[in-house]
Amino acid sequence: MAEIDLGALRRNAQSLRAMMAEGPRPPQMFAVVKADAYGHGAVEVARALTGGEVDGFCVALVEEGIALREAGVREPVLVLSSMSRDALGEAVARGLTPVIHDPSLVEALAAVAQRGPVGVHLKVDTGLHRMGVTLDALPEVLKRLQALRGVSVEGVMTHFANADDDDPAYCDVQLAQFARARAMLAAHGLSPKMVHAANSAAALRLEHARFDMVRMGIALYGATPFPNTAPGLLPVMRLRTEVLALREVASGEPVGYGGRWRAGRRSVIATIPIGYADGFFRRLSSEAEVLVRGARARVVGNVSMDLATVDVTELARVHGVSVGDEVVLLGNQSGPAGFGVIRSEEIAERVGTIAYEVLTALSRRVPRVHRGHG
Ligand SMILES: Cc1ncc(COP(=O)(O)O)c(C=O)c1O
Numbered sequence: 001m002a003e004i005d006l007g008a009l010r011r012n013a014q015s016l017r018a019m020m021a022e023g024p025r026p027p028q029m030f031a032v033v034k035a036d037a038y039g040h041g042a043v044e045v046a047r048a049l050t051g052g053e054v055d056g057f058c059v060a061l062v063e064e065g066i067a068l069r070e071a072g073v074r075e076p077v078l079v080l081s082s083m084s085r086d087a088l089g090e091a092v093a094r095g096l097t098p099v100i101h102d103p104s105l106v107e108a109l110a111a112v113a114q115r116g117p118v119g120v121h122l123k124v125d126t127g128l129h130r131m132g133v134t135l136d137a138l139p140e141v142l143k144r145l146q147a148l149r150g151v152s153v154e155g156v157m158t159h160f161a162n163a164d165d166d167d168p169a170y171c172d173v174q175l176a177q178f179a180r181a182r183a184m185l186a187a188h189g190l191s192p193k194m195v196h197a198a199n200s201a202a203a204l205r206l207e208h209a210r211f212d213m214v215r216m217g218i219a220l221y222g223a224t225p226f227p228n229t230a231p232g233l234l235p236v237m238r239l240r241t242e243v244l245a246l247r248e249v250a251s252g253e254p255v256g257y258g259g260r261w262r263a264g265r266r267s268v269i270a271t272i273p274i275g276y277a278d279g280f281f282r283r284l285s286s287e288a289e290v291l292v293r294g295a296r297a298r299v300v301g302n303v304s305m306d307l308a309t310v311d312v313t314e315l316a317r318v319h320g321v322s323v324g325d326e327v328v329l330l331g332n333q334s335g336p337a338g339f340g341v342i343r344s345e346e347i348a349e350r351v352g353t354i355a356y357e358v359l360t361a362l363s364r365r366v367p368r369v370h371r372g373h374g
Contacts, residue, residue, distance in 0.1 A: 001240055002362060003331070004040050006048040007372030008234040012220050013053035015232050020203065020214060027203075027210040028194070030078065032217030033068070034060035039359040040221060040236055043071040044370045050075060058215050062087040065096040078121060078155075080215075081131060092118050099123050099157070101131045106144045113150035121155030121194065122185075126177035127170065128161040138181060142188040155194035156185060160209075163201035164225040171206060201225035223344050223355040235343055237359065238331030239366070243292070243323050244307070245271040246316075255309050256301025261286050268316040270297075272327050275306040279361035280329065283351045284308075291328040291342060293319045294335030330358075 013031070020026055031054040032038075037045035046057055046068050056076035059065045065077045078097045079087075085108035091098045092112050100109060101123040112118055122145070125132030133141050145153060158178045160171050178197060185191065195211040200219035202209045205226075218225060222235035249255060249263045263269075270292065276282045280303055288299040292315055300311045312321045319336045326333065332341040344355040351358070 002039075002366050002368050003238040003240065004044065004368055004370045005234070005236050005238065005372055006044065006370055008222065009040070009045060009048055009220060009236045010051075010053055010372075012222055012233050012236065013049055013216075016203075016216055016219055017053070020210060023207050023210060027196075027198075028055040028213040030054060030056040030058050030076075030196075030213055030215050031220055032058045032080075032199075032215050034058065034064055034080065034217075035360045038217065038221050038356065039362045041368050041370060043067060043073075044368075044373075046073045046075075047071065048370075048373065054216075055213070058217075059096075062091045062094075062096065065091065066094050069094050069096070078215075088112050089115075092116075097121060097154070100141075100145075101133065103133060103137050103141050103144075106141055106148070109145075109151055110148050113148055117150045117152065119152050119154040121157050122153050122192070124156065124158045124178065124181040126158040126174040126181065128159050128174075130159075132158060135177060135181060135184075138184050139188075142184060142190065146188050146190065153185070153190050153192050155196060155213075156182060156190075156192045157194075157196045160197065160199060160202050163199055163206065163209075166226075168202075168206060171202060171209065175209060199225075218356060221359060223359070235331055235341075237344070237362075239329040239362070240331070240333075241272050241274050241327050241329065243270045243312075243321065243325045243327060244273045246312075246321065246323055247271075254301075256285075257304055258302055261301040265313070267311055267313045268321065269300070270310045270312045270321060270325075270327070272308050272310060273306060274308055274329065274366075275304050277305045277363060278366050279358075279363045280308060281347075281351045281353075281358075281361070284347070287350045288329070288347065289342065291333040291340045292321060292325060292335075293337045294333055294339055295319075295337035296340055 033042045036042050058078045060081045088108050089112045099121045123132040196213040198209045198214040203214035222233045274280045282303045285302040289296040297312045301309045344358045347358045348355045
């Protein structure tokens, strides 16, 4: 079960808001809730942040935006990526703000604007080279946009390639390109009221990249893009299960598929009902640690589809371990053996990935329980 602490989420949003307010002109803050709010439940997360914690939301897909509208979310919703020609009309009809990221969308926009006024954000490729109108294509796109009736370019945006790098030099290269792009807009008589570029990492460390609005994702969920930048952030997700079965194995006995781990002594093995089909990566086999009775214990043997095995020999000897005991895979736990915390960043490092993938990999079959609706 994944427990989602909406109170912690709100506190993170408030802390981030306070950090953003340190500059001379506090930016608006949009919460990025794509991919089911990084696995936390988009509708619940959005509802929890509609008390003024954020000014709007960003999603990747039109479908994600529609789900928010159907759940009663009234704040502005920006659709960041998959904006096809067909999706454009649907997005506008649902009161979502499309991002025009490719010249091919301008023609589709003309058709949609015949039905009524449309506000859009224009995305410029300043160096990530994935999406966005290139600077070469920009003058032509601007000319065509300018000629369109009923279309207002309310925002201009870009996205950084490596704002979380130790050396943010490439951000400056991108910012220079972004300045050129904005000058081109101005030359075409376009001055969007929302200029934005920053994800969490850029918002936290590059004050000059905050502009009018920041798009805050991972930091809201309590994972820092790099250590010590925002130490007060609280992990929002706590992933827990229970000991399903316990057994003693003799020294030298193998545990799990392929017998990849063998007991080096007489050992107590706890089986837990979570596996790679839940998003507990197979790469964590004999790598991850979990919390039992407040202390760390190592996952041993191969993680299988539905189950994993944990060496609880020492804990069982000193504190006792029983079937039904809580096992925490992500988040904190206190118990007779102490207090421990496992963060998504730690799991990411063990797997060789990033916290984003750890959080979004948690599959649908893991029930989400939201607390602190407050
Ligand atoms: C365009 C865009 N902006 C903002 C974000 C949020 O990034 P982060 O989670 O690093 O804050 C993302 C996420 O990938 C994105 O694609």
